[in-house]
Amino acid sequence: MGVMDQILEKAVEEEEAVSYDVLVVGGGIAGESASLDLADMGFKVLLVEKEPSVGGKMYLLSKVFPTLDCASCISTPRMAAVSHHPNIILHTYSEVLEIRKLSESDFQARILVKPRFVEDDCTGCGQCEKVCPVVVPKEYDFGLRGRKAAYIPFDTAVPKKALIDLDHCIFCGQCERTCPVGAVNFLQVPKVVKVRVRAVLIATGYELFSIERKTEYGYGKFKNVITAMQMDRLLAPTRPFNAVLRPSDGKEPSSIAFVLCSGSRDRTLNNPICSQVCCMYSVKQAQLLMGALPLADVTIYYMDIRAFGKGFEEFYQQAKAMGAMFVKGRVAKIEETENDDLVLWYEDIENGGRISKAVHDLVVLSVGLKPNSEIVEVFKGEVLERDELGWIRSRDENVNPVETSIKGVFAAGCVLGPKDIPDTVLEAGAAAAQVAAYLNEVGV
Numbered sequence: 001m002g003v004m005d006q007i008l009e010k011a012v013e014e015e016e017a018v019s020y021d022v023l024v025v026g027g028g029i030a031g032e033s034a035s036l037d038l039a040d041m042g043f044k045v046l047l048v049e050k051e052p053s054v055g056g057k058m059y060l061l062s063k064v065f066p067t068l069d070c071a072s073c074i075s076t077p078r079m080a081a082v083s084h085h086p087n088i089i090l091h092t093y094s095e096v097l098e099i100r101k102l103s104e105s106d107f108q109a110r111i112l113v114k115p116r117f118v119e120d121d122c123t124g125c126g127q128c129e130k131v132c133p134v135v136v137p138k139e140y141d142f143g144l145r146g147r148k149a150a151y152i153p154f155d156t157a158v159p160k161k162a163l164i165d166l167d168h169c170i171f172c173g174q175c176e177r178t179c180p181v182g183a184v185n186f187l188q189v190p191k192v193v194k195v196r197v198r199a200v201l202i203a204t205g206y207e208l209f210s211i212e213r214k215t216e217y218g219y220g221k222f223k224n225v226i227t228a229m230q231m232d233r234l235l236a237p238t239r240p241f242n243a244v245l246r247p248s249d250g251k252e253p254s255s256i257a258f259v260l261c262s263g264s265r266d267r268t269l270n271n272p273i274c275s276q277v278c279c280m281y282s283v284k285q286a287q288l289l290m291g292a293l294p295l296a297d298v299t300i301y302y303m304d305i306r307a308f309g310k311g312f313e314e315f316y317q318q319a320k321a322m323g324a325m326f327v328k329g330r331v332a333k334i335e336e337t338e339n340d341d342l343v344l345w346y347e348d349i350e351n352g353g354r355i356s357k358a359v360h361d362l363v364v365l366s367v368g369l370k371p372n373s374e375i376v377e378v379f380k381g382e383v384l385e386r387d388e389l390g391w392i393r394s395r396d397e398n399v400n401p402v403e404t405s406i407k408g409v410f411a412a413g414c415v416l417g418p419k420d421i422p423d424t425v426l427e428a429g430a431a432a433a434q435v436a437a438y439l440n441e442v443g444v
């Protein structure tokens with residue numbers, strides 16, 4: 001058990017003090033959009049995010065398909081808006097421990113607010129981060145670089161406040177001595193806040209499929225095999241990288257391969273479904289790479305290209321016209337050469353299905369999505385149903401996809417199933433409208 005877990009066990013339970021109309025769990029684009037819609041309608045919203053900042057995965061992306069708009073330019077104003085809206089109370093770095101339905105339109109929730117060991121006086125100046133001597137892998141950059149034990153999650157984090165990762169802190173006291181406003185406080189304690197809410201909206205999104213499980217692809221073993229999320233981080237115009245270099249030697253790659261359906265449509269890995277966004281985010285990254293590295297070849301290995309949305313087919317044709325190569329065939333295995341290049345073995349379907357191989361110097365695995373739905377476990381007395389793959393089950397897929405198996409509990413975004421950002425925002429809007437209708441129907 002880590003230091004932090006031991007501290008969290010001693011959380012101080014507070015008496016129930018406040019009530020809200022809606023508890024929104026998850027501060028990605030789905031949770032932010034639904035919270036803003038509800039707050040604009042006059043409902044009091046409590047938004048709980050488990051990470052130290054809101055933003056979800058969208059904040060981490062470079063640009064978005066098919067418009068190639070800058071992802072953080074769209075997401076940062078929403079992140080700021082949820083923290084400033086008078087009808088939204090935001091708890092980041094917090095976990096919902098329990099939700100119990102007391103009666104029709106009356107839920108009690110217990111929320112663990114973790115200590116950041118930095119008081120609200122923090123100005124986000126980053127001095128503590130500079131002097132902290134401890135470096136650990138940075139979660140927001142998927143291991144591509146490190147962060148300190150005293151750190152600000154990222155430049156435009158909301159809230160932009162430091163926190164101290166006690167599991168890695170060596171208690172040297174440098175941060176405490178350096179903080180210009182004396183905000184570091186190692187004596188902060190966790191608290192459990194009890195609230196009453198009339199409705200709940202689940203927006204806990206997705207996780208990336210653990211592609212280490214597909215050992216044939218060598219992720220985690222071969223340095224120049226990376227995931228598409230790592231590639232999106234490398235391409236993000238908002239830095240810290242804004243450059244694509246081979247992890248093994250820091251050289252610009254000259255031949256980049258994308259392996260679609262890595263961990264999706266794969267029964268052997270118990271993830272038989274299509275992750276819906278991988279074709280298009282790979283086509284997006286291929287276009288961005290051809291701009292960033294004009295001399296590099298980009299090849300996409302695919303089973304089928306699913307370009308079903310508005311403007312997607314044109315976007316796919318545009319990538320082809322720019323020179324991206326598309327090879328129909330599932331990659332069976334990746335091997336590493338002596339100079340850290342990669343050999344891809346694949347079934348070349350358009351040439352009689354023969355087994356072929358090709359050499360590339362950087363491989364991007366277009367990894368599928370898995371549900372982030374452990375939240376079902378916090379419901380006591382009632383069962384929040386999931387389907388056999390773990391996605392939250394809609395009460396009725398056809399006529400009411402945002403209602404769940406518990407009356408008064410709604411869901412939106414990728415926790416219901418893989419989807420892109422426009423569909424996520426649409427679903428969040430639909431869920432907000434359904435919550436509002438429900439609250440108006442059940443009254444005060």
Ligand SMILES: Cc1cc2nc3c(=O)[nH]c(=O)nc-3n(C[C@H](O)[C@H](O)[C@H](O)COP(=O)(O)OP(=O)(O)OC[C@H]3O[C@@H](n4cnc5c(N)ncnc54)[C@H](O)[C@@H]3O)c2cc1C
Nearest residue numbers: 026028029030050056057064065204205206413414420421
């Ligand atoms: C590599 C890659 C590239 C992509 N590129 C594009 C693109 O160009 N265009 C596009 O349209 N889509 C793209 N997508 C898809 C896009 O990321 C999703 O559509 C979008 O992020 C879904 O938002 P969400 O809010 O449902 O989930 P998320 O972004 O996953 O947000 C969920 C939030 O809930 C929080 N949370 C989870 N569990 C809990 C809990 N128990 N308590 C409290 N909070 C919790 C998480 O920390 C997170 O902040 C891409 C996906 C990937 C993997």
